[in-house]
Amino acid sequence: MKICVVGNCGHSGQMIREGAKVQEAEFVGYCPSYLEEDLNNIEQIFEANSYYPARYDNYKSMLKKETPDVLVVDSMFCDHCSITSYALECGINVFCEKPVALSLKDCERLEKVEQKSTATFWAMQTLRYEPWTYTAKKLIDQGAVGQIRMINCQKSYKLGKRLAFFSDRNKCGGLITWVAIHGIDAIQYLCPQHFRSVFARHSNAENSGNGDLETTSICLFELDNNVLAHVNADYYRPASAITHGDDRIRVVGTEGVLEVIKNKVFLINMQNNDEQPQELVPQDQIPTIFGDFLQTLQGYSIGLLNASQSILITKLALLARDSADSEKLLYL
């Protein structure tokens, strides 16, 4: 399978490493997604994995020349939708960084393109492929917490030094669509019910000079059957912390409470009390997200993701962001 990569704004480096473990994968081309984009990082990863893809100036000439099976889209987030649409229209399978679009209108356009295309489309909703999330899902599906009534999620990241386009919300989409979106994905993955509505808030105060980038957000969702869910997200994780993120998931059910904290899964139910929760190790080994995408293309896997889940999660994040902007309760 011939793979091309456009841009290095998000997780293309991780995806090249994951692809390198798939025997049939061959990286044949790459290009920047904007003028003077620094591609040094992914060039090093290519070399470390003995790939010597051709460098191009822009993705259209790259796709024309290389006619790849797969395009990894990791451009500035504002360009995800147009690049993805172009590639899908060419019949090229696309694995795109989230969010897949920066407006609900673009989401709907992409949806139509995807439906007409013979190619496969997934977004980089990586949280589903973390062993702890997967383990949580398996337990929940086995009935470990009974009927889910509430999900509480946290995403806390270090702000660090962000690429310049993060300062411009028209280019990056903001905190909810980049960070909280993982929590939204976790909610939908663990509780595959229809999202009825969202009310959200965010703030771009005290953002260390990062333009209009938000630093805090809270999104409150209602799913069918009055299941409540929320995601609180922030960029205030202290720089001294050892891990980049402090992600948490808490699933409250009629028969128990399951939590993911520090990448570990804990369960309290009638058999396990709070002093001795059941700690679920070892966690299940699952494929990487890009590995699963490639295996799904080859027919070896049915995949934890698909196009409709990829577009839906971005839609929900955009709806949450629009709610925070407008101070209005919005319905899906």
Add this chain to the structure above:
Amino acid sequence: MKICVVGNCGHSGQMIREGAKVQEAEFVGYCPSYLEEDLNNIEQIFEANSYYPARYDNYKSMLKKETPDVLVVDSMFCDHCSITSYALECGINVFCEKPVALSLKDCERLEKVEQKSTATFWAMQTLRYEPWTYTAKKLIDQGAVGQIRMINCQKSYKLGKRLAFFSDRNKCGGLITWVAIHGIDAIQYLCPQHFRSVFARHSNAENSGNGDLETTSICLFELDNNVLAHVNADYYRPASAITHGDDRIRVVGTEGVLEVIKNKVFLINMQNNDEQPQELVPQDQIPTIFGDFLQTLQGYSIGLLNASQSILITKLALLARDSADSEKLLYL
């Protein structure tokens, strides 16, 4: 100081124990707050502390006969406001279980009565008097987290066997006004800024036959300066858990993140990383809430609470509940 107690619907037992440690405190009378209320629990506590107060049929005759300095109000929650108002109008100091009223109108009526009265009025907002909350407050005021940008709170209780009136929201007020209210109090105590607005959701599904009692809620507040805050509350803590509640507070600031988990206080900032957060023990010893109320009456303390904070916190909880009922964003 002569103290009378009406009812045993909430924490009057705890307050009698706390009062017993104050030398000048003398419990002289008690009565039920509704027909056939079981007062066995507080009778045992009186006896264990060598108090032999007179039992009355109703609070009005008790107040007339005993002319106490203090009335502890622990009736069905729907009667808090009328009993408190009556006592305040008689010039009797009142220490009332929260919520102090079950409607915003009643809150405003109570506010007027309180302003006219010479007596002192506090609600049982016990979270401020927990050593961990107090320690958190002290650290925050010393600048440990910089400027507060977000507060995330959790209240999770066992449902257990509730008194019959909990099944009737007209009598008990619901989950937000009984449980989430503590989180609201923590937010206001730790970040004493004006609350601008609230949006909330709750659900009374799967409540084990407890009438219209809600079992889950999430309240999302915006305070001045775009400070965001939320409280998620539930009655799904498994019966097997050793502690009744799983309360958490997370305060996110520009310079650090402070957390209260399992009654311990942890701080991560530039000096402390996540693998070795600063754990703040021993925690500060502070008076009990009822002890502080009595000492404040005697002029020995300035008190962590007062009438306006007591009424405000109930108002915020009622506003949150009204938001959840109406699916509307409400402003204070």
